Amino acid sequence: MYLKLALPKGSLMAPTSVLFRRAGMELAGYDDTSRSYRPQCIGFPHLFSKVFHEKDIPIQVAIGNYDLGICGRDWAEELLAKYPSSDLVSVLGLGYGRRSLVLAASGSHQGDSTQDLAAREDRVRIATEYPNLAESVALRLRLRRFSIFPLWGSAEAYPPENSELALIAVPATTSLPRGLVSVLPVLSSNACVVAHRSSWESKDLSPLLSRLQAAFETPAEEEMSRGKTTGSGDVPPPPRGDGSILRLGLPDGHQQEPTFEFLSRAGIRVEQNPSDPCRPLSNMDGVSLKMVRPQDMPLQVANGNFDLAITGEDWLSDHLYRFPSSPVKKILRLGFGIVTVVAVVTNDVPVDTSREFAELMGRNGFATVRIASEYTNVADRYARDNHLSPYRLIPTWGASEAFLPEDADLLIENVQTGRTLARNNLKIIDTIFESSGCLIGSTVKEGDGTKLERKDRFIEALRQTIN
């Protein structure tokens, strides 16, 4: 019997690869160095496997694109928290990838109980990569008023200035991030095999499952020790009431290095802070720095958490398409980190333009067009503008090119050189826009004269560097 399996990228990749090797089903091309998204399973020829971001796997399995998937239980629960009737069943715990989901607050709020939170009349902000679970927890705690900030990452950097709480995953072998205390343990997670309900009910999955089950040895249970309910190190300073401090958001991840380099050319030296990686140090007076995901930056500026931030025009556009009246505006185009946001199909699709693509879909009886993208709002607008009706958006968290052709018809993606597309037998049918790194700010003026001067000085320094 032919089986389809979704495999995780990231931290679960190595132990999963080892597990399959032990089970006599080595996955050729399933490692960090491989550029293939479709590993070949030696010893199990009737298995088609594809590599996804771990977060995407429960959705792919629930909608029936794959019979089985391997992901953290936390991501399965994240889906089920919002869509309890999803066709997703967790069938086998794998013992590795242990982590705990913890609702955490800043150490400066140590002593706040869940009852204290429920009694609060002001808004409780929760930053998290798990927005569905966070909402479920907020409702269970009967919080009177709350806002969930769905993030791409770095949720631990948000309390206390930018959120009261963060729902974060803490790997079993590490402590809570610096300065955070546990308010409520939410979930214990480990890697697990999830199955599509119908596959589980009707297909014989046992040849694969029994080999996996025999191969893994349950590691000793590692309880989160009580000592780890508080992160080590100093508690970050509480929100500063000083209206003269300029709050600057810098991107982490791939954009970090070019950003630091650009700032260096502007005479601004930024250094990693060994005691707090999220809050780097600089030679600028009266400026506080924080590093979060570039994807999350526009939302943070809109909410007044940063006065200025560096992100990409792609993420700014995605934000403004969703929130057209947002106070976020582009101040400067910085000219680094240039990518092109494009519409992509596989080479097998006989079209060269978006118009031809829409016509082809029309000729095929208006089958629903599946559009995969990290830029959900850009993709939504693109589909509307190009009359790709009916369409369904598949939000992805990375490795989007793997979706074509089996799991999506169209991809809205950014490209730098086009080599990844070529390697995956993909072609561009439309260029949507070119994106560069940019400095963003808010149309809402905040702070005293000193802050405004610091802001102007910073903008001017960057402007001169561009010129």
Added chain:
Amino acid sequence: MRAQRCKGSRDLGPEDMERFRHIEDVFRSSCLSWGFREIRTPTLEYLHLFTSTGTLTPEMLSRTYSFLDWDGWSGERVVLRPDGTIPAARLYIESLSDLRPAKLFYVENVFSFEDTGQQSRERWQCSAEIMGSAEPLADVELMALCLEILEKLGLREVKLHLSHAGMIKTLLSGVGLDPSEQGEVFGGLLDGDTGALTRVVEKRPELKDPLSMLLEVKGRGPGFLHNLKSTLGKTFPNPGLEACLDDFLTVAESLSDIGCPYAIDIASARSFEYYTGVIFRCYYQDQKVAGGGRYGDLIPLLGGEEVSASGFALRVDSLMDLVRGQQTKDTRVLVRKGTGDPGVDRSRFEMAGLLRRAGYVAEVDQGHGACGTHEWTVIVGGTAETPEFLLMDRSGTRTATAASPPEIISALQAADVPEASSP
């Protein structure tokens, strides 16, 4: 691809709408005659309106249709209202709090996610509220109004079941559960989880008999409540419980006084959410068709003054399966074109307009002919300058000719008296 309606939604066709409007008309006219005034709240409300009171269960709140608005970057979300009473209470606080009491009614839809798609995600309710009055008589008035409406809708032998949310809450808060257990058991009971009750009994075994008796035995008059007061008073001495029982007794005695039969059924109080006092449920042939109760804390929890309120809602979707639509008594007339000058269209529209003003339902034929639902047909012939009119009944046995629309009206009024009065 063929267009389909959204899963879990329901279309109301012409016959459904006749039944819907009949229920609505009876409800509206009854409320107006009892001195209530109509309101309507927006379909969209802030999510925090519903979370701020802490009164709706997490289960219910997790099924709301909530989303970020176009300016929702702060994470503030709006919802398709999952409940009618809380928005009505908000409206009262914002605009009507000078009224003591404010007697209000509304016909609204509420939304809740239903995952099977077998049941409707949009439900309609006809609701009446008395806000700003703590008088038990207000509860009695609402029950009497509710029963009158159900009777006018043709539902005979509706059963009225009474419970008391305050009694249940007082019992739960006094059994010695720690705060997190209290919340869990309370939430479980609100969601109808009977296992939650078992956990209460584990903590206080001496409550097993009184609680079982409380939830399993039904009373039929104030005597039952006197009995409860004497037994529970010994097992569970608590001034709050005594006050609840006294409140319950006042309402029960008033209902007995006005000759309204009822059953005291504590277990009927499933999903009592924001209620604090007497709760009532109306059953017709074992189907719940209406329910309501007193909510003493809701308005203060929403930031209003310390005033109490009570209300009820008719379940329109259930009632639509039980009532017949009101047949229209209006005579229907089709205005057709005869052979001759095509310029008579103007005369046809004039004729139809005059018929409508005279109280008839008049349709201008679009060339499809009669579809068999019209009692009379007017055929307009002749020319634009000198039109001719022929009036004819459905069978073609009664006819009249005329040179002007007013003459046709006179002829119709003379001929239609017996016909128009029968459905």
